[in-house]
Amino acid sequence: MILRIILFLIFAYFGIKTILAVVRYFKKSSQENQIPGAGRPTITNEMIQDPVCGMYVPMNESVSHRSRQGTFYFCSEECKKRFLDGKTH
Numbered sequence: 828m829i830l831r832i833i834l835f836l837i838f839a840y841f842g843i844k845t846i847l848a849v850v851r852y853f854k855k856s857s858q859e860n861q862i863p864g865a866g867r868p869t870i871t872n873e874m875i876q877d878p879v880c881g882m883y884v885p886m887n888e889s890v891s892h893r894s895r896q897g898t899f900y901f902c903s904e905e906c907k908k909r910f911l912d913g914k915t916h
């Protein structure tokens with residue numbers, strides 16, 4: 828009788844472990860499926876204005892510069908250089 832109880836407890840233990848492992852596996856796989864959509868930045872195609880030449884450029888194609896005043900976006904490296912030269916002088 829005691830042996831049956833012990834066997835039952837062992838089976839219950841491994842049964843719960845297996846169920847938890849399966850649940851974890853499905854949770855993990857469902858999270859992985861969500862990452863490609865959720866991880867993508869949503870504002871990549873936002874149009875920003877170049878402060879040097881005044882041109883509008885998509886944010887993902889612009890050249891960015893971070894400073895104490897904030898992040899600036901430029902249409903090209905040339906405009907970024909011009910902006911930085913103007914600031915230092």
Ligand SMILES: [Zn+2]
Pocket residue numbers: 877879880881882901902903906
């Ligand atoms: Zn420009």
